[in-house]
Amino acid sequence: MPELPEVEVTRQALAAALLGRPLKRVLCHAAKLRYPVPADLHGRLAGRPLVAIARRGKYLLFDFALPGRLLVHLGMSGRLRLLPLDAPVRKHDHVDLDFDHWRLRLTDPRRFGALLWLEAPVERHPLLAGLGPEPLDDAFDAVALGLTLRRRRGAIKPVLMDAHVVAGLGNIYAAEALHRAGIDPRRPAGELGDDELVALTEALRATLREAIAAGGSSLRDYTGPDGRLGHFALQHRVYGRAGQACPRCGATIEKLRQANRSTFYCPGCQK
DNA sequence: CTGGTCACCTGGAAGC
DNA sequence: TGCTTCCAGGTGACCA
Numbered sequence: 001m002p003e004l005p006e007v008e009v010t011r012q013a014l015a016a017a018l019l020g021r022p023l024k025r026v027l028c029h030a031a032k033l034r035y036p037v038p039a040d041l042h043g044r045l046a047g048r049p050l051v052a053i054a055r056r057g058k059y060l061l062f063d064f065a066l067p068g069r070l071l072v073h074l075g076m077s078g079r080l081r082l083l084p085l086d087a088p089v090r091k092h093d094h095v096d097l098d099f100d101h102w103r104l105r106l107t108d109p110r111r112f113g114a115l116l117w118l119e120a121p122v123e124r125h126p127l128l129a130g131l132g133p134e135p136l137d138d139a140f141d142a143v144a145l146g147l148t149l150r151r152r153r154g155a156i157k158p159v160l161m162d163a164h165v166v167a168g169l170g171n172i173y174a175a176e177a178l179h180r181a182g183i184d185p186r187r188p189a190g191e192l193g194d195d196e197l198v199a200l201t202e203a204l205r206a207t208l209r210e211a212i213a214a215g216g217s218s219l220r221d222y223t224g225p226d227g228r229l230g231h232f233a234l235q236h237r238v239y240g241r242a243g244q245a246c247p248r249c250g251a252t253i254e255k256l257r258q259a260n261r262s263t264f265y266c267p268g269c270q271k
Numbered sequence: 272c273t274g275g276t277c278a279c280c281t282g283g284a285a286g287c
Numbered sequence: 288t289g290c291t292t293c294c295a296g297g298t299g300a301c302c303a
Contacts, residue, residue: 006296073297161297171297275302276301279298287289
């Protein structure tokens with residue numbers, strides 16, 4: 001799915017196309033994603049202008065100049081696309097938001113995504129309240145990360161994927177950032193030294209920034225709202241590259257299982 | 272609290 | 288060709 005970079009690329013493309021435009025109607029084709037889709041969205045939002053789109057971790061928050069927000073999460077296979085107003089409904093199309101010029105469609109074959117209405121104050125909603133810091137915010141630094149990791153004895157890679165520790169990281173970018181920082185994914189999180197925390201913080205920011213600039217990583221499902229592919233997968237150093245040579249040291253990249261997820265790493269230069 | 276495991280759901284690829 | 292098994296950008300409920 002979309003991790004932070006893919007969600008941010010989606011946010012930027014939707015903002016460019018939709019901000020200031022009125023929502024004309026809401027069409028629901030599926031009753032349930034991860035949670036039931038609210039039935040009263042049309043009555044609540046029809047006629048309202050979209051004035052802002054924010055992102056928190058992997059969540060998108062649509063602001064229609066009301067106290068609450070429309071929350072969208074893309075799960076593993078969700079996509080938001082801008083389509084002509086007469087685009088026919090197909091399998092796995094769940095919700096259409098018709099603006100005056102585009103149909104914004106949420107498609108999600110696996111239905112792990114979510115579309116919810118959140119009453120104000122939005123930041124107190126359980127899905128958002130426990131999220132860790134935004135890795136691209138200035139307030140996120142090695143000191144803050146170290147304070148959170150200090151108590152964690154588990155392996156660093158699954159800890160990084162815990163949205164309560166840092167928001168927005170998933171399987172690809174946790175692995176990529178650890179490689180960039182030269183840290184073995186199996187290292188106990190609480191045992192990283194100060195210099196390693198600095199390296200990890202910088203690696204996270206650089207990896208995410210570069211991925212956003214490249215339009216995200218298109219693997220199976222993901223494209224931007226305009227249908228464009230993200231090209232960051234071409235720059236993956238370890239993710240999906242088991243058996244290939246490490247671009248930094250030439251050792252053979254390996255794959256292992258951590259917390260039921262695949263982890264890719266280089267045994268040569270990740271210590 | 273923390274850290275593993277599992278379920279949620281569908282489709283594509285690989286194996287036989 | 289066709290059936291089976293495994294795997295996938297996430298997350299949170301459950302259990303030791």
